[in-house]
Amino acid sequence: MTQENHRLLMRWARECCQHILPLIKSGPDDRLAYALSVAREWEEGNAKTGKAMNASREAHAVARILTDPVEVAVARAIGQGVATAHMAEHSLGAALYGLMAVKLSGLSVTQEREWQYERLQQLPVDVVELVRTTMSEKGKAFINLREAFT
Numbered sequence: 696m697t698q699e700n701h702r703l704l705m706r707w708a709r710e711c712c713q714h715i716l717p718l719i720k721s722g723p724d725d726r727l728a729y730a731l732s733v734a735r736e737w738e739e740g741n742a743k744t745g746k747a748m749n750a751s752r753e754a755h756a757v758a759r760i761l762t763d764p765v766e767v768a769v770a771r772a773i774g775q776g777v778a779t780a781h782m783a784e785h786s787l788g789a790a791l792y793g794l795m796a797v798k799l800s801g802l803s804v805t806q807e808r809e810w811q812y813e814r815l816q817q818l819p820v821d822v823v824e825l826v827r828t829t830m831s832e833k834g835k836a837f838i839n840l841r842e843a844f845t
Contacts (some may be wrong), residue, residue: 696822701783703818704826705738708776708786710814712769715793715807718800719766726753727773734777747780768796787830 696704709731716723716731730750736742754774761767772795775788790811797807815823 696783700819700822701779702738702740704783704786704822705734705776705779707811707814707818707826708779708789709734709738711786711789711793711811712773712776714810715769715772715796718769718796720763724757724770726750726757727770730754730773730777734779737777737780742780744780747777751775751778751781751785765796765799768792768799772796784829787826787833790830791833 712731712734716727719727730753733742733747733750737744737747751774754770754777758767758770758774761770769792772789772792775785775792778785779789793811794804794807798804812827815826818826
């Protein structure tokens with residue numbers, strides 16, 4: 696994957712996270728907002744991967760202290776999203792945890808998935824196809840794993 700496509704994928708992951716951020720009713724922890732700002736910096740070429748990974752760890756730390764399952768899923772989505780800097784495949788975690796947050800909140804997973812795919816269409820065709828194929832495969836395993844623990 697080219698660096699340009701990797702940055703576009705980060706944008707998609709960040710947008711997926713920002714779209715579900717309002718599901719945190721009390722407002723996001725500052726560490727989540729910071730992680731999203733680092734994601735934007737990285738996508739613009741203004742942050743190093745190490746900074747993004749530190750922000751990812753902090754977002755996951757927030758997820759560990761939250762008690763509302765919807766908010767936990769949002770925090771996990773953000774942690775995965777900013778980790779896209781490290782590995783492009785983490786962008787899928789942002790989208791999948793986003794879908795989980797929507798499902799847990801009682802909103803339409805179908806509408807959220809369509810929203811995600813609309814934004815995805817802004818990326819190059821080969822990246823879109825790779826994401827859709829991989830997300831379909833990983834999504835099944837992700838759902839099965841999550842159901843085993845709920």
